[in-house]
Amino acid sequence: MLHLRELKKTFRQPDGTELHVLDIADYHVGAGEQVVMVGESGCGKTTLLHVIAGISRPDSGKVRVDDWEITLMPEAECDCFRAERIGYVFQTFNLLPGFTALENVLLSMRFSRRRLDKHRARQLLTRVGLSHRMTHRPTMLSVGEQQRVAVARALANKPKLLLADEPTANVDAGNQQHILDLIRETCKEENVALIMVTHSQEVAKQFSRIDRLQEFNRAAVHQ
Amino acid sequence: MSLWKIAWRSIQQRAFVSGLTALSMGLGVALVVSVLVVYGVVAQSFHRGGEGYDLIIGAKGGKEQLVLNTVFYLSEPVGNIPYSLYEDLTDGKLAPYVDLAIPVCMGHSYQGFRVVGTVPEMFTELKYRGDQSYEFGQTADGRPGGGKGENFKSENPFDAVMGSTAAVRTHLQVGEEFQAVHGSGEGGHVHQQRFHVVGVLAPTGTPVDRAIFVNMKGFFEIHGMEGTAAHKEHAGAHEGHGVHDEHDEEAKQITAILVCCKQPNPSRFADVVAGVINKGPTAQAVQPIRVIADLFEGIVGKLEWVLLGMAVLTVIVAGISIMVSIYNSMSDRRHEIAVMRALGARRVTVMVIILLESILLSLLGGGLGLLLGHGMIGACSSVIVNWTGVDIGLLQFQKIELFLVPGLLLLASAVGYLPALAAYRTDVAQSLTNTP
């Protein structure tokens, strides 16, 4: 489903030197598979997710999702592809503050080429336990609730792949397990492949496949 | 969830600042609207004076002076023309072209208001503002116009009719009397003969409101007496009125003649009459509408552009304030824009959202300005009616206002462009990492 080959990403730092962040020879995630990715802070996990989602472009190499070679797509097409095939859950939720929970989910649909499906948006919010919070603005929701809206939003367009970047790190301890279960269960229900980045051993040990970025990222060795 | 709604939400999010910028745009637009309407009112009240007849015939000389004098009752009196010219129009060779000719005589005043000698047909046959009839008592649409009494009669030489403003200012009412003064100032010679007010005209919104009308016969008679008084020594021959009248008939002079030409083609007939008159040695004929249009263009025409230019500048300044407000918000919103991009929004989409926001703010301000402008004018309309007689309804739009919406759209796109470009260029990965 997801296939990375000879992927390289370098940042130019303010002092002019180059920072090699990613150098991945080969990486694969199957359809519907759930993977947890761990690694030291600064080893390139977020950068990797950005590259997979097409938010950043790699310097070289290939990112393939299903049969789509997103590194070859023009930017606008890549944006559409991201809207339709890839869900993203952020560490800091990143709900849009001006919109209600329901509108945040609908917004994500708006950016894809599909039709707005209010029914599905409501269904998803009900699934994450927020049927009574649909018209609330993010500021009126607890952090746990905000992240649940974010999960519903990420799944709005029936993606093939969900990227979750430390989704429980900013959630209070009592809600962490709940969010984690929710993401894993909904991904399973919708047959969405999941790559979840985490720092937490607690979280990581619940996955059957644990990928340590430093082990397959050749760039990390030089840090 | 349309892009409009997304833009609207971001306006709502910063309701206070958005409200202020929309208000500043509103004030600018209100200014434009008031300038347009006020200018329209001035133009209308100015042009209106010359409507109702096709030609003015008066002594040779400046066209403008003749019009100012006979239409607006302003400026120095012009010379006179022989009464026989009037007869030419009513019974002579020009009669086939002429539907109506109204003689007017000037040279007297009362408390600063012109006393005009004329015939009763001035108020029965002549129309004003195209098709409106003069009213004593109620106006045609049933409004109490303040008019009272009735028109003066041809057989009563010393009857007078007051224009509505003149009546109010001089406090002369039906049944009261006044003495006309020679000339237009205060210091002139006061005639002994008293005129008797028989009617007060309903307001017309034309210069007629600011004049007093008397029977032309009486007008001639006070002149006759004048003559008698001044030349008593060698005018002793006058014995009876009959002889006196005979004598006056020859020397009778009038100031001007207002002429309506016959259907079906009054303007062509007017050209014919004007041609004949202008070839003659004694008088000139002018088309008041044309002269007034030229006068207006010369006096206030340029002013419109100056006022409009200033008002448009205000709108542009308001537009820039919209740009500043959106641009300032961009630093907070770079993150939001990055989130939208991460959700799959294209660069162009986020750019359009910002442009729509600018357009919404401008249109909102524009709508507010229209309401404010017309509301303001509507609130002042009774004062304006009193001053100028021009009745501007709350919703009397000027044609130029149609350009307001496309103009605002253009302005909004121009001022929205810079912040929209900033949205377009947002570095998604970097802005996502810099959590606010």
Ligand SMILES: Nc1ncnc2c1ncn2[C@@H]1O[C@H](COP(=O)(O)OP(=O)(O)O)[C@@H](O)[C@H]1O
């Ligand atoms: N836009 C950027 N420009 C320069 N350096 C960057 C940029 N984004 C990330 N980095 C650097 O790349 C490295 C990897 O960052 P990141 O992927 O966020 O790490 P992680 O998510 O694993 O903590 C870090 O050293 C970080 O400072």
Ligand SMILES: [Mg+2]
């Ligand atoms: Mg990270």
